[in-house]
Amino acid sequence: MPLGWIYGKIADIRNAKFDRGKLPTRELGVRTISIGNITAGGTGKTPLVILTCQLLAARGKRVCVLTRGYGRKDVKTRVVVSNGKKLLSDTLNAGDEPVEIAKRLLGKAVVVADADRVAAAEWARGEYGVTSFVLDDGFQHRYAKRDVDIVCIDALDPFGRGKMLPFGRLREPLHNLKRADAIVITRSDLGGDIAVIKAKIREHNPDCPIFTARTKAADLQLIDRFLVDGAQGTAATDIDFRSLAHAKAFAFCGIGKPAAFFEQLRHDNYQMAGTYSFADHYVYSQDDANAIDAKALAAGRDFC
Numbered sequence: 001m002p003l004g005w006i007y008g009k010i011a012d013i014r015n016a017k018f019d020r021g022k023l024p025t026r027e028l029g030v031r032t033i034s035i036g037n038i039t040a041g042g043t044g045k046t047p048l049v050i051l052t053c054q055l056l057a058a059r060g061k062r063v064c065v066l067t068r069g070y071g072r073k074d075v076k077t078r079v080v081v082s083n084g085k086k087l088l089s090d091t092l093n094a095g096d097e098p099v100e101i102a103k104r105l106l107g108k109a110v111v112v113a114d115a116d117r118v119a120a121a122e123w124a125r126g127e128y129g130v131t132s133f134v135l136d137d138g139f140q141h142r143y144a145k146r147d148v149d150i151v152c153i154d155a156l157d158p159f160g161r162g163k164m165l166p167f168g169r170l171r172e173p174l175h176n177l178k179r180a181d182a183i184v185i186t187r188s189d190l191g192g193d194i195a196v197i198k199a200k201i202r203e204h205n206p207d208c209p210i211f212t213a214r215t216k217a218a219d220l221q222l223i224d225r226f227l228v229d230g231a232q233g234t235a236a237t238d239i240d241f242r243s244l245a246h247a248k249a250f251a252f253c254g255i256g257k258p259a260a261f262f263e264q265l266r267h268d269n270y271q272m273a274g275t276y277s278f279a280d281h282y283v284y285s286q287d288d289a290n291a292i293d294a295k296a297l298a299a300g301r302d303f304c
Contacts, residue, residue: 004164011164011172018142025145028121031132034146036139038177039160039169041256041280043152044186044215046097049136050104052150056132057108064124065105066144067136069095069113071281078120081111084128089113096281101136109134117144139179140171151180155192155212156260158185159200177204188212190263215264223296223304226289248273250296250304254282274299 017023033052037043049065056063069079072095081087081094082102091099094113102111110128114120117135121144124130135144139151153159160169177183183201188194198210249270253261258277266272276295278284296304 002167004167007166008164008170008173011176015142015172015176023142025142026118027145028118028133029125030130032121032135032144032146033133033148033150034135034138034141034144035150035152036135036137036141037152037154038139038171038174039154039157040165040171041157041169042260043154044213045137045152046101047215048150048152048184048186048213049134050101052134053101053105053109056134057105061132062128062130063105063109063132063134064121064128064130065098065101065109065111065134065136066117066120066124066138067095067098067101067111067113068115068117068141069098070137071095071283072098072113075115078112078114078116078123081113082106082109084108084110091283096283097136117141149179149181151177151183153183153185153197153201154257154260155185155187155194155197156190156263157257158192158197174200175204177201180205180208182208183210185210185212187215187260187264189214190260190267217265217268220303223289223293226284226286227293246271247302248300250274250276250292250299250301252276252278252292252304254278254280254284256280273301 018025035045035049035052037045053063053065069075073092079089079094081089081098087102098111098113105111110124112120112124121133135141135146138144138146139149157169159174162168164170185194185197194212201210250273251262251265255261262275276292293304
């Protein structure tokens with residue numbers, strides 16, 4: 001019996017238990033927005049989590065991001081990544097994505113990493129007076145009730161090759177898109193037939209609104225700042241982006257879909273001398289930084 005078929009059946013049985021009340025769904029006490037996906041790997045949901053929190057904060061809400069914190073040292077502990085005013089943890093203890101979210105939301109949102117998001121929500125309401133929760137990667141975390149369920153679908157690989165894990169990228173069968181209240185097609189400017197993607201979505205959820213989104217690099221982080229013998233780094237604010245129009249870049253990453261990241265850079269008119277990818281959520285060492293710099297120099301880069 002195919003492993004992917006078994007994985008899909010397990011997901012459907014689990015969802016049916018939630019639908020019938022055999023598995024509990026708990027209220028978090030305040031308005032809750034979930035942002036997730038139906039495929040594994042990067043779908044561009046993290047920028048949407050950040051944007052959603054920024055919009056809520058602008059409306060005067062006390063916002064808290066609840067995340068599992070994938071890749072952190074001890075997933076059984078609760079980690080306050082940020083109290084909304086300052087960063088309180090690091091990538092080892094909180095995970096790389098929660099730390100990135102926390103950095104982007106200083107002054108706007110608390111960020112808490114906890115596998116038990118229901119318990120974390122109750123604690124955060126009492127500790128910080130939270131009035132709005134945003135569930136990061138919450139589509140499959142059905143123990144936490146949500147008011148709005150947003151699903152991100154990557155235009156470059158919208159349906160995970162149509163196969164369940166481990167042979168494809170689907171985390172659950174596509175018909176479960178029926179749970180979504182809204183769907184965002186990310187990287188819509190990089191490829192994929194948007195009309196075909198929308199039609200496929202409509203097969204499973206005829207009525208939910210479908211939006212398209214584009215992603216752009218917010219800033220540059222140069223490898224120099226991570227080299228022991230480097231020039232103490234060059235901040236993005238020190239870079240004249242216009243001067244890079246014809247310069248050759250060497251790019252690297254440790255994310256779920258490295259090809260999408262590199263394509264984004266090309267789409268943004270960066271001239272690529274070369275690329276290198278690490279595993280998703282990769283924890284870089286000093287040796288890695290030195291090796292990346294050596295590869296970039298060998299490729300003839302102007303900057304990395």
